[in-house]
Amino acid sequence: MSIAAPLRSKLITPTTLVLLALAAVGFYFLLERFLYGLGAVANINQGYPWGIWVVFDVIIGTAIGCGGFAMALLVYVFNRGDYHPLMRPALLSGLFGYTLGAVAVMFDLGRYWHVYNLLLPWHAQPNSVMYEVALCVMAYVVVLWMEFSPAFLEGRAAGGFRRFVDRWMWAIVALGVLLPTMHQSSLGSMLLVMGYKLSPLWFTLWLPALFVISALMMGYGIVMFEATVVSRSFGLPSHRALISKLSVVVGLITVAWLALRWGDLYARHVLAFACVVSVRVVMFWIENALFLAAALIFIVPAWRAGRRASFLGAVALLAGGSLYRLDAYLIGYTPVTHWSYFPSVPELMVTIGMIALEVLLYLVFIKTLPVLHGRPARR
Amino acid sequence: MDVIRNSDPNSDLEACLGLDPDGLTRWGISRRQIFQFCAGVAATMGLSSAAGASMAKAVTSPSRPPVIWLHGQECTGCTESLLRAYHPTLESLLLDVISLDYHETLCVGAGEQALAYKRAMMEKHKGKYVLVTEGGTPMKDGGIYCKVGGKTHVEHVREAAAGAAAVIAIGSCASWGGVQSADPNPTGAVGTHSVVPGTTVINIPGCPPNPYNFLSTVIYLLTFKRPPALDAHNRPKFAYGRLIHENCERRPHFDAGRFALEFGDEGHRLGYCLYKIGCKGPETHANCSAIGFGDVGFGSWPVGTGHPCYGCTEKADAFRKPIHALATLQNLTPPTAYPDVSAENGPAIGAGAAVAGLVGGLAVGAGAMWLKQMGSEPDKADASNKEP
Numbered sequence: 001m002s003i004a005a006p007l008r009s010k011l012i013t014p015t016t017l018v019l020l021a022l023a024a025v026g027f028y029f030l031l032e033r034f035l036y037g038l039g040a041v042a043n044i045n046q047g048y049p050w051g052i053w054v055v056f057d058v059i060i061g062t063a064i065g066c067g068g069f070a071m072a073l074l075v076y077v078f079n080r081g082d083y084h085p086l087m088r089p090a091l092l093s094g095l096f097g098y099t100l101g102a103v104a105v106m107f108d109l110g111r112y113w114h115v116y117n118l119l120l121p122w123h124a125q126p127n128s129v130m131y132e133v134a135l136c137v138m139a140y141v142v143v144l145w146m147e148f149s150p151a152f153l154e155g156r157a158a159g160g161f162r163r164f165v166d167r168w169m170w171a172i173v174a175l176g177v178l179l180p181t182m183h184q185s186s187l188g189s190m191l192l193v194m195g196y197k198l199s200p201l202w203f204t205l206w207l208p209a210l211f212v213i214s215a216l217m218m219g220y221g222i223v224m225f226e227a228t229v230v231s232r233s234f235g236l237p238s239h240r241a242l243i244s245k246l247s248v249v250v251g252l253i254t255v256a257w258l259a260l261r262w263g264d265l266y267a268r269h270v271l272a273f274a275c276v277v278s279v280r281v282v283m284f285w286i287e288n289a290l291f292l293a294a295a296l297i298f299i300v301p302a303w304r305a306g307r308r309a310s311f312l313g314a315v316a317l318l319a320g321g322s323l324y325r326l327d328a329y330l331i332g333y334t335p336v337t338h339w340s341y342f343p344s345v346p347e348l349m350v351t352i353g354m355i356a357l358e359v360l361l362y363l364v365f366i367k368t369l370p371v372l373h374g375r376p377a378r379r
Numbered sequence: 380m381d382v383i384r385n386s387d388p389n390s391d392l393e394a395c396l397g398l399d400p401d402g403l404t405r406w407g408i409s410r411r412q413i414f415q416f417c418a419g420v421a422a423t424m425g426l427s428s429a430a431g432a433s434m435a436k437a438v439t440s441p442s443r444p445p446v447i448w449l450h451g452q453e454c455t456g457c458t459e460s461l462l463r464a465y466h467p468t469l470e471s472l473l474l475d476v477i478s479l480d481y482h483e484t485l486c487v488g489a490g491e492q493a494l495a496y497k498r499a500m501m502e503k504h505k506g507k508y509v510l511v512t513e514g515g516t517p518m519k520d521g522g523i524y525c526k527v528g529g530k531t532h533v534e535h536v537r538e539a540a541a542g543a544a545a546v547i548a549i550g551s552c553a554s555w556g557g558v559q560s561a562d563p564n565p566t567g568a569v570g571t572h573s574v575v576p577g578t579t580v581i582n583i584p585g586c587p588p589n590p591y592n593f594l595s596t597v598i599y600l601l602t603f604k605r606p607p608a609l610d611a612h613n614r615p616k617f618a619y620g621r622l623i624h625e626n627c628e629r630r631p632h633f634d635a636g637r638f639a640l641e642f643g644d645e646g647h648r649l650g651y652c653l654y655k656i657g658c659k660g661p662e663t664h665a666n667c668s669a670i671g672f673g674d675v676g677f678g679s680w681p682v683g684t685g686h687p688c689y690g691c692t693e694k695a696d697a698f699r700k701p702i703h704a705l706a707t708l709q710n711l712t713p714p715t716a717y718p719d720v721s722a723e724n725g726p727a728i729g730a731g732a733a734v735a736g737l738v739g740g741l742a743v744g745a746g747a748m749w750l751k752q753m754g755s756e757p758d759k760a761d762a763s764n765k766e767p
């Protein structure tokens with residue numbers, strides 16, 4: 001079996017410079033947000049207190065970051081060690097997805113300086129879904145760094161921390177599966193309080209299940225996406241056989257998810273809502289078409305075998321999952337009175353900056369730390 | 380405390396009223412309703428349902444503890460407020476649960492007859508009756524400003540307290556002097572606890588107090604033979620443990636900085652917070668905002684009707700601090716600047732859409748190019764690349 005090794009290629013390339021520039025623009029607007037307040041940069045309002053920052057950076061970002069969760073479930077819980085080469089890159093993307101998601105929440109908190117109260121047990125409100133999400137995400141960020149820590153520690157003298165991690169890795173991994181299950185489903189539960197404000201196409205008591213399963217699907221999606229992009233960009237072996245094996249499982253999960261969703265729509269007699277023409281209904285159909293496309297690509301053997309098709313399948317999965325979250329949190333949601341929301345340019349630039357930062361850090365990490373398996377073909 | 384059970388159901392007062400306490404139901408309601416009521420009382424006091432059951436047992440017991448009720452300097456508002464309690468009603472409480480042997484407003488007898496009966500009952504149940512005082516006690520000039528039957532109120536209170544098993548001061552006047560003790564306090568009015576130093580007086584302040592705070596305290600005394608947990612001012616904690624401000628329905632307005640600035644202004648009509656017109660809710664301990672008055676549901680309390688709380692359950696507030704004076708905030712202070720009350724409904728879709736479209740288009744375009752190239756490249760194979 002191959003061993004993970006740093007790529008050791010050049011850190012400063014045109015790509016990293018562009019990413020750096022985008023991140024810098026994002027930081028400029030963040031600075032403005034912290035100097036002049038939320039209203040100065042964001043279009044969020046009383047009707048839409050959550051905008052693109054929460055929905056993209058946190059709700060979608062953490063779901064994309066579920067690669068580590070999805071792979072840990074596969075490798076450790078179902079004991080499929082053969083998938084191990086995909087584990088570290090998956091964890092790495094989760095690491096940034098979650099860490100930056102947790103940081104991004106701070107931009108959106110009006111009184112962010114009160115955030116430490118979350119950690120004071122005597123101020124806790126354990127019945128709150130949001131409290132659960134906050135604590136759980138914080139805990140998972142720590143767990144992710146511990147899960148990933150062997151990449152830093154490899155080849156170093158065995159210190160106290162390393163011994164601790166080696167000894168307790170099983171518990172850390174178990175937490176790494178438990179915590180995302182908890183908070184990804186809670187991201188769905190959070191919408192349950194919206195009631196009639198959320199279109200019946202999305203509002204269902206099954207929201208928690210739909211959210212956690214689709215997070216899993218997106219986790220696998222990002223693993224496949226990454227494996228292809230990284231192997232092509234750096235001339236590494238592509239793990240195609242592994243991915244093709246994995247994609248059957250993902251295809252089946254996607255089918256199950258679609259069955260749950262449509263079965264529920266049918267049982268609630270709300271399919272008629274999907275037959276009118278409006279922005280949100282179009283979005284609803286795009287969402288489902290993307291999931292269906294992904295499921296077909298992964299299940300039909302001839303399509304799965306094609307490199308391009310299977311890559312497109314992963315993209316469809318990610319796009320479908322992201323759109324599902326965007327719809328449930330923003331597009332399918334109507335506040336009581338006539339509010340409107342569309343992200344402002346600074347808001348978008350902050351989100352783009354965060355994504356750029358994530359990709360940049362990912363590149364820096366795979367170049368300097370043992371993350372990817374297989375020797376690089378060119379230096 | 381050991382409250383004697385009056386074993387003679389046909390005491391004079393009942394005979395006089397033609398009451399039949401040995402009927403099939405007590406209080407005119409079923410046993411099940413009594414249990415429900417006591418469970419409710421126990422729950423509002425933060426006690427277990429088992430405590431509710433013992434309470435139901437205590438209040439339905441055929442023997443009833445005697446109560447002596449004295450009036451001092453007051454408006455009888457506390458008794459009036461009790462008359463408006465409906466679960467149980469005052470008469471069922473007074474006639475069935477306790478044996479109200481003397482009450483100047485409610486007793487049937489009058490003059491020397493009533494006083495003689497009081498003396499006899501105090502003698503008979505010495506050390507076992509509950510004394511309730513309503514109204515302040517004037518101390519100046521030997522207490523001559525309030526007399527009943529030729530004796531000053533001070534003497535009445537001291538005499539009755541000497542043989543009482545427990546003393547309850549109902550209302551702000553009995554708790555610490557009330558309105559007549561306001562500057563310059565011409566009669567030297569004080570609360571019951573200052574008249575009988577050394578005796579534990581349970582204070583149920585309020586002007587008037589919520590009848591259920593009194594009833595719950597009485598039922599607690601009957602059941603457990605000791606006073607409920609009290610705060611530093613001897614007020615039962617179950618009722619006076621929290622600030623009005625904590626459970627006020629206008630609190631969201633306070634937190635969002637929406638205040639009425641004068642009576643009848645826009646904010647006042649919209650139901651905004653009354654802090655700036657002198658609401659004492661932030662420094663007043665009572666459960667008014669949580670349980671309301673008069674059993675008519677939501678909003679039936681001073682702040683609910685649009686008047687600032689004037690702090691009647693706090694010695695330092697009512698009749699001492701002017702109504703318009705600002706309360707001292709005990710926890711959160713409102714920030715100096717608040718967001719605009721009239722929020723905009725969100726701007727129209729603008730340049731953001733252009734940027735979003737541009738980025739989306741770029742991503743799709745670049746992705747397509749990338750995919751196109753992918754088809755023309757050989758696959759890099761390694762050991763893990765065999766199809767299973």
Ligand code: SF4
Pocket residue numbers: 623624625627628629630631633651652653654658659660661682688
């Ligand atoms: S200040 Fe008075 S009206 Fe305002 S929230 Fe507090 S108790 Fe209610």
